[in-house]
Amino acid sequence: MMGIVTIGETMVLFQPIEEKPLKYNSLFTKSIGGAESNVAIGLSRLGKKTRWVSRLGNDPFGDLIISTLAGENVDTSFVVRDDAYPTSIYFKDIYRIGEPCVYYYRKGSASSAWKPEHVDKRWFANARILHMTGITPALGEATLEFTMECMKMAKLMGLTVSFDPNIRFKLWDEQYAKQALLSLIPHCDIFLPGIKEAQFLFGEKSHEELAKEILELGPHTVAIKLGSDGAYGVRKNEEPVMVPGFKVEKVLDSVGAGDAFASGFLAIASDDIHHFSLEKAMEMGNKMGSIVIQGKGDWEVLPYLEEVIADTNSRTR
Template structure:
């Protein structure tokens, strides 16, 4: 039985380095979350679809090395694994995607075994999984329904990507999904666009009214505000020599969920995840810099 089962779109990453070369790596928000959680020592499984190609094989190699169960990740002979490129400049990092018609975008509800979700303790997915394609949207919605019917906890990051779909549609579909979720993990910029609200307090109240028991609102470099509905606790950001924030939010989510599954304490989980997400920005790529459990418990990488 998995502690955490994640559904979404795996991607192969090509990250631009300062010398003009590209460093190969791994991405896809849900895959990143799965790896981050597995590095904290919990049992993690993945529901996904990749191409029967070298990129898909490299992703499987990653999951095997990281201890992420990928027995329910299907290989498609007629579609490719999605790719994305990361470029960096003075304004931050920028993405270019090659995902249209990918294997993940054509994942259907029947690709998920009947007991895969019900045998887990928690289910995680994101707004990207809802926005990539109509097929993956339907699959994600049915998976959320299955998790709800099974009585397991559901965690969700709206992870807004306006390049995938119009904002009005994203707002409607995402909020409909979030009504069924126990834990929501939005970023501040995404939440402002989706809710039309500005202050973290108003946004957190909105998501509680939507049905969330726990809200962990990422404030980027300013830390995180977390609430269980009884009060908001804001954890300040930590100072690190950041070079690449790719996947930092995914890293936060994976560490938060793994810690919460262990201790059921949202504030302590957010404190740990806040530190881990900061540490993940000190290296390039979405996966390589994700810290392991021992890196966080040693606690000697930060200047608070």
């Protein structure tokens, strides 16, 4: 049984070795980064079977991504290698603590060529959950339709669809982004926005009002990430749940925190997708996010299950 399928673009990441502005660096480390593959790695480290579906260039950068994901026990058997389009890259300016500045070079990438007719039923075979983000619909001319087709097919095959808007304003026009993301929400079952993302989509409202409005569009579960304040969640016909955040001494790198939350949340949800504890799912999501922001890297600092258990035990002593 394949627990969770994620679909999305992963890029090769270059980071300066020295902690000074990007333009003054001449030496870089090489890694990978992508929201959906981050979630797949996080879930795999928590003991869940995951499959990552993508398109990569038939180039050395694509080779690196495949080998890295395979090394994390993520199934990459449905990744397409494209001779006509390259693998994307991006650079991260990290000389300041906290929120880094990111520069993408992903226009015309292999993943930007996705079309609805590329969707394959085999991707979803024997899986419980499909997880996608709002990054994929921003990549190309037909990637919004591709994303919607993935969601529709997954639901037809009995999967629960999880969606994180993961808004990247550098990738598309704000007004179009809003319309596109709102069109996708009715096709998901679990919606995982940050508070600022939810307010961008639905207006400057409280998290309680936002969650209620989102539920009316179709999802049965909403969990709104509130940063250091924790998370607020609600299910249809159930009482809402507020889960506090975990205190951390210092935030080193906030990139990947939302993906860590999604991996923790879905790890709990996948155990019993129809009757899972919303409170426990958000607690695990918060825990994963709090661990990740204390280290540098999109996925490298995602904890293994035994580390999460050890962290939990240390907090309860």
